[in-house]
Amino acid sequence: MSGAVAVAEVRSAQAQRREHILDAAESCFVRNGFHRTTMQDLAREAGMSPGNIYRYFESKEAVVRGLAERDRERGMALVAEFERAGDRRGALLRIIEHYFAHMTREDAVLRVDLWSEATRNPDIAALVEQGEDEARCWMTEIFAALATAPDCDPVALHALLDAQMKGIVVARALSSTYDPAPAAARLRTLMDAGLEGRLPATARPLGETAS
Amino acid sequence: MSGAVAVAEVRSAQAQRREHILDAAESCFVRNGFHRTTMQDLAREAGMSPGNIYRYFESKEAVVRGLAERDRERGMALVAEFERAGDRRGALLRIIEHYFAHMTREDAVLRVDLWSEATRNPDIAALVEQGEDEARCWMTEIFAALATAPDCDPVALHALLDAQMKGIVVARALSSTYDPAPAAARLRTLMDAGLEGRLPATARPLGETAS
């Protein structure tokens, strides 16, 4: 029994150490980006020796992977928590509140970096894509459930809002004076309008205005 | 006279060389990103020796700067060309067509990279911001001129569309199968609706639904 406890303690100690390193990595990456952050920077920030980091992560890239993974897991956990505490619409609003109205610049910078990294690192791309898929499934499902208008297309609505959300993140990352609160409000307005069928339908991609 | 011609020729030769290097840099950066591209990679792609690049650019960073600058200049030139050839609304539609309906993944990847770089490189940040400002001025001005509804707020409309545009770029960069044409169509629909006052007004940022 004490053996099992010991094992559990070791597990948790290791996990804690990993979390600690990931926290340090987050600070470093926000400040200097992934590629300009050296293992020595990371070690200093984490308050340990460079060599020791390798006891918890296989490589520098594994740290980034770990960060992307944690990001995704946290998102899922947050969704789960919000859904447990209330209705689905409430969860949706809280997610918007949390991820957009209260988005810090650090969050935004990190996410843009992750996207940039995902464009050529297959591992990161897979993690990002998985997160995107999960979000899309969750949202379209909720949209379908909450739609009050018969012509509300949950998939199209998600496509619209998804771009809006990504754009807000970029804008927040680019300007330290950008206020995400109005953007979050617009996002919500757009969502409500879409659910209630008050958004204009989109015609064919190309061609002129077919009156 | 022949002296002047010679000077002009030298100028143009240098400029051509710079353009050539920037083209190569574009390829390299799209493939591997700025930080993973070595000067030797760049030299190979440009078909010249590493040392020679330094005759045209002060440093590796200057190449990125040059790329950001060229990007901005091209955008301005395109706007100027479209405006010369037709009405302002036509120019706007053509810009959307060009930058979004026909956006290649390479374009998108490069732009996301530039944004990521702008979050910590002040030089790049300044260039990106300048481009953003120019675009914002241009668009709000046009929106103000084209609005058919009295309650159309050009600045708010731009904020909405700007996020939408940035988000489309990110989505395009993240997925090689993403089709930007429908997104461009949505963008246009959103714009038209905004100009005609058919978009729901946004309430205060925080708080519940004030019915």
Next chain:
DNA sequence: GACGTGAGAATGAACGTTCATTATGATGCT
């Protein structure tokens, strides 16, 4: 004394940049 944990020096490859040297080709002189 075996083992988990950590520090910090050591390693070696990679990379941006420099520089001595060479090619190119235009210009002026005979």
Next chain:
DNA sequence: AGCATCATAATGAACGTTCATTCTCACGTC
């Protein structure tokens, strides 16, 4: 035309540094 001169263009090996990773050794705990 033939040749010397010279500026510009280009090369690519070498340099010094940086950095991810590994090695060695020490400290504590069972």
